[in-house]
Amino acid sequence: MASEPPRKGAKIEIANLSKTFEAMSGTVHALTDINLSIGAGEFFCIVGPSGCGKSTLLRILAGLERQTSGTIEIDSAGWKVENAMVFQESGLFPWMTVEENVGFGLMTRGVRGSEKSDRVEAALKLVGLTQFRRHFPHQLSGGMRQRGAIARAFVTDPAVLFMDEPFAALDAQNRTILQEELVRIWETTGKTVVYITHSIDEALFLGDRTAIMTAHPGRIKEIIDVPFPHPRNLMELTTSSSFGDLKLKIWRVLEEEVNRARASEDGA
Amino acid sequence: MSGKSQAAKNLRQERLLYLLSPIGLLVLWEIAIRAGLGDRRFVPAPSDIAERFWALCLSGELLWDTVVTLWRIIAGFLVGAIPGIAIGLCMAMWRGVRIIVDPLVAALFPVPKLALMPLILLAFGFGETSKIVVVAIGAFFPVIVNTYAGAANIEKIYIDVARNYGASPSVMFTRVVFFGALPLIFAGLRVALAISFIIGTAAEFVAAKSGIGYLIWSSWELLQVDAMFVGIVTIGLLGVITSTMFFEVERIVIPWKVQQ
Numbered sequence: 001m002a003s004e005p006p007r008k009g010a011k012i013e014i015a016n017l018s019k020t021f022e023a024m025s026g027t028v029h030a031l032t033d034i035n036l037s038i039g040a041g042e043f044f045c046i047v048g049p050s051g052c053g054k055s056t057l058l059r060i061l062a063g064l065e066r067q068t069s070g071t072i073e074i075d076s077a078g079w080k081v082e083n084a085m086v087f088q089e090s091g092l093f094p095w096m097t098v099e100e101n102v103g104f105g106l107m108t109r110g111v112r113g114s115e116k117s118d119r120v121e122a123a124l125k126l127v128g129l130t131q132f133r134r135h136f137p138h139q140l141s142g143g144m145r146q147r148g149a150i151a152r153a154f155v156t157d158p159a160v161l162f163m164d165e166p167f168a169a170l171d172a173q174n175r176t177i178l179q180e181e182l183v184r185i186w187e188t189t190g191k192t193v194v195y196i197t198h199s200i201d202e203a204l205f206l207g208d209r210t211a212i213m214t215a216h217p218g219r220i221k222e223i224i225d226v227p228f229p230h231p232r233n234l235m236e237l238t239t240s241s242s243f244g245d246l247k248l249k250i251w252r253v254l255e256e257e258v259n260r261a262r263a264s265e266d267g268a
Numbered sequence: 269m270s271g272k273s274q275a276a277k278n279l280r281q282e283r284l285l286y287l288l289s290p291i292g293l294l295v296l297w298e299i300a301i302r303a304g305l306g307d308r309r310f311v312p313a314p315s316d317i318a319e320r321f322w323a324l325c326l327s328g329e330l331l332w333d334t335v336v337t338l339w340r341i342i343a344g345f346l347v348g349a350i351p352g353i354a355i356g357l358c359m360a361m362w363r364g365v366r367i368i369v370d371p372l373v374a375a376l377f378p379v380p381k382l383a384l385m386p387l388i389l390l391a392f393g394f395g396e397t398s399k400i401v402v403v404a405i406g407a408f409f410p411v412i413v414n415t416y417a418g419a420a421n422i423e424k425i426y427i428d429v430a431r432n433y434g435a436s437p438s439v440m441f442t443r444v445v446f447f448g449a450l451p452l453i454f455a456g457l458r459v460a461l462a463i464s465f466i467i468g469t470a471a472e473f474v475a476a477k478s479g480i481g482y483l484i485w486s487s488w489e490l491l492q493v494d495a496m497f498v499g500i501v502t503i504g505l506l507g508v509i510t511s512t513m514f515f516e517v518e519r520i521v522i523p524w525k526v527q528q
Contacts, residue, residue, distance in 0.1 A: 063431075095448070
């Protein structure tokens with residue numbers, strides 16, 4: 001089973017990726033010429049204003065949508081499951097208990113019996129939901145539901161984890177706790193994580209690198225290294241001056257973009 | 269704990285209050301007839317109906333009619349509802365099925381099913397089958413329409429999750445689409461049950477020699493108005509009992525549906 005140190009997740013190479021939609025008003029360029037190289041076991045964040053196409057990019061990477069042009073290579077050789085996605089709203093099936101939800105990705109792949117129950121057990125333990133295994137999602141708080149969604153992703157042991165603003169709907173305390181848990185789980189499992197957020201703080205706390213995306217058309221404007229060593233402590237980190245400097249740097253880039261987007265909307 | 273028992277107590281209280289208006293109506297009715305309003309031969313008092321009800325119960329006649337009617341209604345309901353669910357789900361899963369079935373449903377749903385009774389009698393004769401068939405046709409349409417609506421409008425995120433987590437078409441069908449559609453399927457079943465009662469009773473008016481519908485119709489022809497009312501009351505009671513049972517089934521089958 002899992003050995004120390006954890007094997008690294010998949011490398012991702014994205015080349016010349018574009019996505020266009022046909023809409024009533026004409027062709028919409030959701031993503032234009034995206035080139036990214038994400039390392040094995042890297043925690044890669046993407047920040048950008050809403051509507052910049054970051055969710056679309058993630059959905060294409062996860063195979064839920066097709067790109068118009070360009071290539072994606074996810075080098076997941078040796079992994080049974082290439083990727084698992086954690087959605088903005090947990091997306092736990094309301095008709096299944098927590099346990100059944102967590103085991104869903106195993107059930108679909110024919111993992112049964114004691115192997116399945118052992119893995120579900122471990123995943124529930126990982127996120128602290130063991131006591132709530134027989135509950136239905138509507139009986140849980142938002143934070144617990146999101147924990148369930150994380151367990152459902154990790155239980156399949158994917159090479160890559162795609163996360164689309166998974167904690168955006170949570171209150172600040174819950175978000176902090178879950179962010180810290182996510183980092184802890186990531187550090188012990190070595191998976192590649194691609195994490196979408198609109199919060200600079202979140203990107204800086206979680207990521208090894210952060211890409212800044214711009215809207216209309218969606219492009220990668222800049223990629224910034226986040227040099228803080230792991231393990232990170234959120235409170236210590238956010239109060240340090242180097243964190244503030246980096247945050248300001250990213251904000252300058254984003255601010256320019258947000259203003260530009262607003263100006264083009266006003267003009268239209 | 270105490271909050272829960274308090275809620276249960278409130279619920280019991282509310283259910284008792286529900287009895288207030290029907291009982292009040294019966295009392296007013298009794299008083300009006302006894303006061304000489306209306307001809308008692310044509311409009312019996314509730315006490316007359318109760319008396320006749322009791323007599324028909326004792327003779328076993330009412331029980332037999334009830335059993336016969338319930339059998340026809342429930343058999344017809346099942347024969348109509350089960351294919352309704354199956355085809356409705358297929359319509360949501362496969363465009364081809366929808367294109368074939370949709371126009372037929374649109375054309376046949378509004379046809380009064382009792383208008384088909386002569387045709388059904390021609391095809392199936394006067395036996396039990398004809399009654400079951402007409403009820404089944406009536407139950408089929410609300411179920412297929414609701415099932416399709418429920419399955420076609422499942423929140424997109426559930427479909428995305430299922431796809432991302434490797435669901436095969438059969439898993440998608442049996443574990444996601446079906447359950448996602450269940451609340452609306454049940455809404456359709458509830459409507460279908462009521463329609464089954466309406467059509468089943470009416471079919472017995474014209475094409476049966478037994479059952480509650482027959483009891484109502486033959487009593488009318490013999491001007492036994494109190495027996496006629498017994499039939500009407502019995503159908504009402506059966507409706508209340510079956511829909512209560514139906515709610516219980518729904519509560520068990522859809523535990524995730526937030527109760528009000």
